[in-house]
Amino acid sequence: MEKLLHWSIANSQGDKEAIAKAGQPDPKLLQQLFGGGMADDPTLMKESMTIVLSPEVELDNKMIAMDNFEMLIENLDNANNIENLKLWDPLLEVLSFEEAELRATALSIIGTAVQNNPTSQDNFLKHEGGLEKIIHLINDSTQPIEVKIKALYALSNLLRNHADMAKKFEEMKGLDIIAPILTDKSSNTKLKMRTISLLTAFLSCQDITEQIISTLRADGAVCAAIHCLNTESDLNILDRVLHFLSQLISSGLKFNESEIKDLTSGFKKIEPLEDRLNEDDFLAVKYVL
Incomplete structure (x- = not known):
């Protein structure tokens, strides 16, 4: 599997030297995994997350895998499959990764998966600590502004038209994040716009x-x-x-x-x-x- 992982990354980048170094994967393994050479979307989603979680894969390749994952879950069925494939917990794990780029992309994926999607909103709510992690990232003064912007995007889409999510958000004192951002002179325009959107989303479901x-x-x-x-x-x-x-x-x-x-x-x-x-x-x- 590890050999297949390196081969897949090398081929996606067109790196001839890396392809030669990785060697050709076992054809039987390819057949088993991809059903004749063309992987279905669930397989691609799981493979992308495997790459992201692997400590041996470099950041650039993990970002490629995250981008691919986000493109896949723009499809409603694939977004709902995050739950079926048991990928919500690994995705939430990425929110604690050291690399800000991975945290921001994971937040973007969450926001995209639940946007106008009650099923995925319900699925996300099943995972204890998910909402709390996102709120924490916004409250953390050490987080880059891009991470906070993506966190606000995710929160807005989680709360919009979802009363149970909004209730839990309020119980977690999530509304406390609003005023500090809107009154902070260092907050840029995009951050403030996302914050006001969060307010509107909160009001949309009650x-x-x-x-x-x-x-x-x-x-x-x-x-x-x-x-x-x-x-x-x-x-x-x-x-x-x-x-x-x-x-x-x-x-x-x-x-x-x-x-x-x-x-x-x-x-x-x-x-x-x-x-x-x-x-x-x-x-x-x-x-x-």
């Missing part, structure tokens, strides 16, 4: 009750969103913030005196951009001032 609004306020999400109106100039961020606030307003949110003060200040800054922002959300928020 009624926005007084309790939910109180939780969002207590966790600083409401103040952090208003803060963005005072500090951001990116139209995409402003639009997403206005939509978030509009959702809360339509669900009965009453701003307190401090929030109204900051909201008024923020509106003065974004008024020149009114014709470039979503009209309904802009007017909904402006109405409460």
Whole structure:
């Protein structure tokens, strides 16, 4: 199997020297594994994960295997097969790998597998510690920004339209990650956009009750969103913030005196951009001032 692994990598790269060094694999083994030379998708998925987990394979080759795995699970049936093939636990194991590139790609795979896919969302939830690992990566100040962006992408797709996932996320104090990112001057635009998308995903699967609004306020999400109106100039961020606030307003949110003060200040800054922002959300928020 190890010889086949090296031969497969060498052939995928077209490295003649490496191909010669690896030698030809046993034809009977190829026949057994690939059924006549063409491996089916489940076999390719398992083979890719074997490469990623092997301590003898170099990072570049592991990244090729991860990219191949992600392309495969863009197919809905293959995404759901992650559970059947018992590959969720190995994939979650990659989140603890030393190489940031592997962690980021594993998060991207998770986000892609569960996107608009209730079956894979349900399957992921069965694996204890998975959600906790992703939240931890976002809270870890030593993580590169690309890992955090991919973690937010994964979380948004895990939570969207999935009430049980959102409940577990809230129980794990996941909402605590929102305010620090939105108020941190070092957070780039993409990171903030992913964070606001996470907020929207969280709200997508439940009624926005007084309790939910109180939780969002207590966790600083409401103040952090208003803060963005005072500090951001990116139209995409402003639009997403206005939509978030509009959702809360339509669900009965009453701003307190401090929030109204900051909201008024923020509106003065974004008024020149009114014709470039979503009209309904802009007017909904402006109405409460």
